[in-house]
Amino acid sequence: MAGHYGSSEHIEYLLRLGDNALVLGQRLAEWCGHGPALEEDVAMANIALDLIGQARLLYAHAGRLEDCGRDEDAIAYLRDPPEYRNATLAELPNSGVASAGAAQGDYAVTTARNLIFASYHCEGWRALATSSDRDLAAIAAKSLKEARYHLRHASDWTIRLGDGTEASHRRMQRALDSLWPYTHELFETDAVETAVAHHGIGIESASLRPSWLAIVRPILTEATLAIPGDTAFRSTGKLGRHSEHLGYLLAEMQSLARAYPGAQW
Amino acid sequence: MNASVHAALERVVDPEIPALTIFDLGIVREVNVTAKRVEVVITPTYSGCPAMHAIEEAIRRALDAAGFTDATIRTSLAPAWTTDWISAAGRDKLAQLGIAPPGARAATAMPLHFHRSPLPKVPCPRCGSPATERLAEFGSTACKALYRCRDCREPFDYFKPI
Numbered sequence: 346m347a348g349h350y351g352s353s354e355h356i357e358y359l360l361r362l363g364d365n366a367l368v369l370g371q372r373l374a375e376w377c378g379h380g381p382a383l384e385e386d387v388a389m390a391n392i393a394l395d396l397i398g399q400a401r402l403l404y405a406h407a408g409r410l411e412d413c414g415r416d417e418d419a420i421a422y423l424r425d426p427p428e429y430r431n432a433t434l435a436e437l438p439n440s441g442v443a444s445a446g447a448a449q450g451d452y453a454v455t456t457a458r459n460l461i462f463a464s465y466h467c468e469g470w471r472a473l474a475t476s477s478d479r480d481l482a483a484i485a486a487k488s489l490k491e492a493r494y495h496l497r498h499a500s501d502w503t504i505r506l507g508d509g510t511e512a513s514h515r516r517m518q519r520a521l522d523s524l525w526p527y528t529h530e531l532f533e534t535d536a537v538e539t540a541v542a543h544h545g546i547g548i549e550s551a552s553l554r555p556s557w558l559a560i561v562r563p564i565l566t567e568a569t570l571a572i573p574g575d576t577a578f579r580s581t582g583k584l585g586r587h588s589e590h591l592g593y594l595l596a597e598m599q600s601l602a603r604a605y606p607g608a609q610w
Numbered sequence: 611m612n613a614s615v616h617a618a619l620e621r622v623v624d625p626e627i628p629a630l631t632i633f634d635l636g637i638v639r640e641v642n643v644t645a646k647r648v649e650v651v652i653t654p655t656y657s658g659c660p661a662m663h664a665i666e667e668a669i670r671r672a673l674d675a676a677g678f679t680d681a682t683i684r685t686s687l688a689p690a691w692t693t694d695w696i697s698a699a700g701r702d703k704l705a706q707l708g709i710a711p712p713g714a715r716a717a718t719a720m721p722l723h724f725h726r727s728p729l730p731k732v733p734c735p736r737c738g739s740p741a742t743e744r745l746a747e748f749g750s751t752a753c754k755a756l757y758r759c760r761d762c763r764e765p766f767d768y769f770k771p772i
Binding site for chain 2: 391392396479480483484487490494501
């Protein structure tokens with residue numbers, strides 16, 4: 346069966362994990378200098394730094410397994426949108442789906458997405474800490490500690506905004522409603538996941554949904570937010586079919602590396 | 611030879627908290643010295659710690675200066691670094707700098723939801739008062755949170771336990 350150590354499925358799986366971290370990290374970094382308060386500006390930059398650090402570790406590992414000369418920089422900077430494997434949720438603009446293109450980010454959208462991803466990462470990294478891929482297990486154990494801090498921060502703000510003023514509650518609920526349909530992709534198991542799970546390298550993400558909901562539900566309840574209903578919509582970013590937003594994000598992130606190949610600080 | 615390698619490494623400090631050596635921080639995991647080779651194994655504090663590269667360069671320079679010109683510096687991720695590895699001397703130095711040293715590790719048992727479980731008490735590193743409050747979960751670097759003392763009114767950094 347496919348999915349053995351070093352197989353294309355294994356590498357694909359690592360890229361999915363790394364791309365989620367990098368693309369979300371890049372989105373959070375957009376808050377740098379624009380946060381709603383100095384402390385939050387610093388928090389977003391710090392969380393972005395953790396995520397980008399995790400992506401580097403995953404890319405470096407994937408590059409070594411691939412063994413065709415791509416390092417972490419080549420993987421991050423020299424792939425086009427269809428080669429990216431992040432879930433679509435990570436690439437949606439900070440202004441939200443409904444007001445995409447707005448110059449200003451919406452902190453409710455960022456808070457809702459951080460809550461969804463941090464809890465997802467906590468559950469995912471916890472499971473991957475016992476991966477048969479020892480490098481992945483080490484990255485997971487390290488990332489889990491960081492994800493817990495991210496989750497704490499996101500829960501705090503979800504409650505503060507959800508159970509805050511009438512306006513903050515309305516915006517938080519709207520953000521949650523608009524992002525929720527994109528959470529389904531996080532728990533869609535496909536052939537890649539099944540193959541790596543068979544070898545104990547990865548996990549079938551569908552198995553994470555109950556424990557993910559068990560984290561998210563009490564936080565949303567305390568925040569007086571309604572959990573949105575499930576829909577049939579399925580985003581497909583992890584298969585390489587992205588929203589229109591990823592291209593813009595990568596264009597900005599990759600422009601220097603593409604204009605000056607091999608540039609060094 | 612072992613002693614001179616250690617002496618060289620003792621001079622390498624954290625670029626963000628220069629009072630702390632890499633031994634104080636607990637990021638040196640192994641120092642392997644044989645007749646012909648020196649190998650130093652380090653581990654990052656946080657995945658995205660921007661100081662890691664600078665620390666590796668500083669180790670190389672320190673070993674070069676001590677005559678160990680072909681030392682190997684390796685990074686190991688497992689087991690993951692914890693603030694429990696910060697030495698007693700390191701904790702004292704942090705407190706002297708006005709940075710509250712990390713409490714006992716809470717990473718594995720850390721409440722996901724701190725509204726329901728009280729935050730650990732962080733005494734003020736300046737006046738020792740236990741009456742402190744957290745201002746922000748994230749501080750001047752990835753490893754610190756921002757606190758304030760309600761008695762002496764001074765803000766201070768808290769080295770987060772992970």
